[in-house]
Amino acid sequence: MYQASGGTAGAVVEVTRVAMSDDLKLAKIYWMSPIIAEGPSVGPENLKYIAHALDKHTGILRYELTQSLQLRFSPKVEFIYDKYADDLNIVDEEIRTFNLEN
Numbered sequence: 001m002y003q004a005s006g007g008t009a010g011a012v013v014e015v016t017r018v019a020m021s022d023d024l025k026l027a028k029i030y031w032m033s034p035i036i037a038e039g040p041s042v043g044p045e046n047l048k049y050i051a052h053a054l055d056k057h058t059g060i061l062r063y064e065l066t067q068s069l070q071l072r073f074s075p076k077v078e079f080i081y082d083k084y085a086d087d088l089n090i091v092d093e094e095i096r097t098f099n100l101e102n
Contacts, residue, residue: 030082054079
């Protein structure tokens with residue numbers, strides 16, 4: 001496992017889904033950060049730093065995928081922030097808050 005360093009060290013990233021192309025040459029990795037979804041105190045500014053760190057470490061991930069899955073080629077990896085999953089978390093929190101109040 002690879003540990004990031006710098007401003008994003010310790011950032012939590014949750015992979016919500018992975019979509020592979022039919023030829024297995026492209027992996028779209030959808031992600032979100034539960035910490036960012038939990039409140040404005042963390043803010044969208046950290047989202048940019050996390051997205052940058054993921055893009056920066058794509059090569060390492062491609063290497064790890066190729067080695068662990070014993071692939072003949074290294075698939076291109078795209079990280080895509082999953083706004084849909086983020087919205088679901090907000091709705092879920094609203095429902096929890098509503099249930100606690102009633």
